[in-house]
Amino acid sequence: MKSVAIASGKGGTGKTTLTAVLAWMASRELEVTLADADVEASNLPLALQVHSPTCTAFQGGGKARISEADCSSCGLCQEVCRFEAVLTPRPGVFRVDSLSCEGCGHCVRICPAGAIEMLPTCIGEACQGQCRTGPIAFGQLGPGQDLSGRLVTEVRRLGLEAAQEKGSDLLLIDGPPGTGCPLIAALASTDLVLAVTEPTLSGVHDLDRLAQVATRFRIPVRVVLNKADLAPEGARRLRETCQVQGLPVWAEIPYDPVFAGTLQAMSTDPQLQPRTDSAAWIAAGEVWKALARELDLPSPLAAR
């Protein structure tokens, strides 16, 4: 089985839309499994209508809690905490701000009164289900929690598990924005990064950062230029940048509100089929063919 991460650096370039469309095309020809690795803003399940998912709570490290009755107000916990998580709402009263606490346990060790304990916390949930194109794994981090990278890893694991069960040919991973720990967790051991970009200065800049990260992990990068006609000058600059950096541009998708709008509409209407005659859909078809060829997927369309 092959796995592909759809990423962008910059948010809002069209990762989820392209992932959903590619999944749609792939599911007509072979077995495809999806993983939505953007656990901070999980939208792929919306676009492809997940039904009856199985979700389990995902445990994070833990958060410290100070028992006011046992606390001797020495303040040592506040002194050792690197995360400024021990607050003093009133003089002599010490309390842990759970959003700041990273669960290192330093305060628990140092407290001479034994007044601090670590409580396990649920930082979000990880889910597996079926959607309009086949199996899907996704997750949602609780707002304000950290360790999103660990939850991404769990979602990727669930995706791999579902793909193996189903005997999928392809695992498509809808990546998070940025270049930090969630992205790195999403890229782990993928065969290819499909970088979705847009012809804005920000798009070029963030594509460059994404390509540098992928190169560090020796994962090949292919580029899809989305909303290509919105800014012809920007598109020209992007093509040049990609050429200089040796990044193949697989397709240019024109700006098409119907293209994205269809997916938004599909999220509320299970009967709705995507419009396959738009210029954007046809351009996305080129991406699918190129992907199937590059990864040697059993696609009759690409073989033609």
Next chain:
Amino acid sequence: MAEFTLAIASGKGGTGKTLISTNLGVLSAEEDGLTVLVDCDAEAPNDHLFFPQGPRKAHPVQVPIAQVEAARCTACGLCRDACAFGAIRMLGKARVFEELCHPCGVCVAVCPTGAIREIPQRVGEIEILRPAGREHLILVTSRLDIGQVKTPNVIQAARSTAGQFPARMVLLDSPPGVACAAVASLRGADALLLVTEPTAFGLHDLELSLQLGRNLDVPMAVLVNRDVPGDTSVETLCRRWEVPIVARIPFSRKVAETYARGGLMVEESPEFRELLRPIPSLMRGLRAGKVVQA
């Protein structure tokens, strides 16, 4: 310390945070006085692209990372057992996996032979830019190094750098999402402006951001970008959360094209300027507990 700190955020990426932040920055500097725009999107910092000219100065952000002095390590394993992040493994001697180190200092405290020290390591940089021709605007950019993961540390460093200026207004252009990077940017702000778009994805992610804002107990307002006339979906959600909508930016190709080439809409469109103009005082009012009309 700044007189007022306004964070601009959204759950979903690409809703227009940078568009609003850069334009608000210019507007606030012209009308209100010294304004520091902080680009807190350390993994994809783009505000500087809109201010290509001007003197700039960068300094590294360093984070203390645990390091084991092999000669003094007795391989007792206490540090490994104490590390809540699984960052230490015993490979003959103790070894720290840097990207997992949080740095909390627990291993240093538990090591019986004093073999572990924390050594500052570079994870990113802060750049201070004084945009040419804009006397009252300063741009502070946080930039995570490629391959690094300590985004919150870089954001915090940018915010404390910004705090050194006696600004009337600090604007925090925040990273997308609702995890530690977003928290590092939003915590302690006086008010939060959530930028959204009237799509199913936008609404879903807006609700997560509203939840985060509530958890952090910061007054919030919403700006609808790429507004569609007649669409009431955002309004319905905002009413449920009792959060006002302070501006609606209609969808326009002109905005998209201007943004694409690094232009500033407040300088090219008086109408756009008028849409943004009331925001700073509305947000100050919100902080002061005034009811802002949705």
